[in-house]
Amino acid sequence: MSTWHSYFKEKGQAPDWPYPIRFEQEQEIDTDVLVIGGGIAGCWAAISAARQGLNVALVEKGDTVRSGAGGPGCDHWCNAPANPLSNVDPDEWAQHMADRPYCNGIGIQIQCRENFDTLLELEQMGGKIRDTKDEYVGAEGRDDKTKFMISPRYTKVHSYVPWAIKPTTFKSNPDQKLNNVVIRVWGSTFKPVLKKECKRLGVKIFDRVMATSLLTEKGVQGGRVIGATGVNNRTGEFMIFKSKATILSTAGAGSIWLISTELGGYCNMMSRTITGDGTVMAWKAGADLTTMESSGVLRIATGHKHKWYTGAGDASYENVPLVDANGKRLPLPIQGWVDAGAMVASPEVDNKIREGILKGEYALPFYGDFPAMPEVERKATWNLMLGEESTTKIIIKTFNEAGYNPGRDLLQSYKFIEGNSLPQWGEAGYGGGILVDWDLKTTLDGLYAAGTQMFAPEDHSYAAATGRYAGRKAAAYARQIGKSKISREQVDREKARVYAPIKRTSGVEWKELHAGIARVMQYYVSEFKTGSLFNMALDVLKRIEGESVPLLFALDPHKLLRSLEDLSLLTYAQIIIQAMKARKASSAPLNFRRIDYPALDPPEWNKFITIKQENGKVKTGELPLTFWGNMKNQYEARNKDYTGVYKRK
């Protein structure tokens, strides 16, 4: 009797809603610093603001203990050139990583300077970052003195995609020793200790609350941000937060392209809970966004693809040599020590294998040849790397329990047999986010951003280090500013919007709306990008807004949450298209190709396009590609008071 249907069959009735219902009731919270999104960046922001002695409130849609993309774990602490085993200078490494066009040089500099301190603080809290139990003695990259485990990633090749970044000889590493900038960690220990530290420091945590809008001074667009609203997704209670400084850390939007009315949990590399809320809140409040026109490629999604991360097992990369069905080695990079960092095969290699398959040279399916690996490396890959990397932990567990033995068995790879992602499933909008300055302040006073919420995000340690930094800067701001009165009219407007779906019991439900939005993106904002299709997309999305949204219905607080997420996606989709319209050129690094402007990266378009709303109208602007200036100098000028690793009291 553990499914709804079996309960119904047995009891003859549906279970009652398990939580008290408080639709329309209000709770008001007064705080110095408000953090929205309790994932990796949000937890770190809350902790670092609370260390400054201020009152901090943290709002999280799920439960902070395991929420977000990094909730289940993390096995690679990337870009940590300040670690004692690194052979490159942090500033030089940062500069090198920031050589990629349309990256975020500010965030990268913060990451490279501060993420090793951040990691040591994690250890203080109880996170596991070293091989303290001597399980991997003899593994390559293990330092016997510090017991740190260096990962092969980036040791020689400095990117997942080896051809995307030019090879360099670092001045700080003239002998070309291994760079040693990525550390293997036991990240499944991280999220619970972050929540514990928040509590220890007195952070007020509001779990199961979805923030829905930002409150601004006098309730006007472009005004200073002075709080936020939210709704509890178990009780339906309305939350009003008043704050001096607010940090957005709700990451990006994960499923704007994917249609599956059956698999509502589908996602890509981000958590299912990531639906563009923070970006949309900032947009409505009048903050500048940038790189919203960029696209990723769909790599993983429950039900669609068979990758490690969201379902079943796939030995398509990461340390394991791949062989064909007859045991013949494939010319794919291993990413482990052998290839020292390469992770993805070049298109030429992929093509060669494809042709080989058709000619009978390689037999499908392919397999990850775990038994061929040296034992300690196999153990480090299976138990530590895959055992700790977020959603892979459960994959390892289920495989082990089902009788898989990496020392004996080949693990099937789904490369080629599952096909490539359809081009229209490109996760456009990935890489887009809120524009920030050297304080990680947005273009609105009182509003900060961290982690994947910012434009051009990177990874876990990036989210952690930028969260920690934003917390510090927001606290400094909050310390010198008074409170403002919130606009009751703005609150009432938001309340009416939030509760509209619960006033109806039939019409359009959230899954249909989600699929409807995704379909528009698949038709008109896909491989064939051009101005006339963008305009059609905007027309249809407007029609959805005018005709379907007024029919949206939600039967309980949970379905209300999903409905409100769809409303975020609907706006997010429109922002993406507005940004795409504004870039009248194609661009390789942005993975953005327009039929009407086919020239790739013409020099006059090598710039950031910024986009915001002013008096409800879309306004675009531009910024030079390295608008942040000299990274080292800018960072140092603003962080003279930085005290390094926190001394726990």
Add this chain to the structure above:
Amino acid sequence: MTQKKISAVPNVATPSAPVIFNPDICDGCNTCVEVCQIDVFMPNPEKGKPPIILHPDECWYGGCCVNDCPRPGAIKFNWPLQQRGYWKNKATGEVHQI
């Protein structure tokens, strides 16, 4: 044969059960309910009983519910059929699936 009452119910969501509880081991502590970022489960109205899977179709397959359960064997992951991985014994060539 006694015919049980049949109610009219909508289709079952797909996949219908991302996890399977063992009611003999599970003590209804609801840790899994709390760690789930999606709120797939709700606590069972009867105290001490396994949670009820309310939103199985929204599962992210991140596995925290199983990983964090304090009672080994109380909750087992149940990959949907289309997501079940394969492996092959290198020596014998025998193919298995989760």
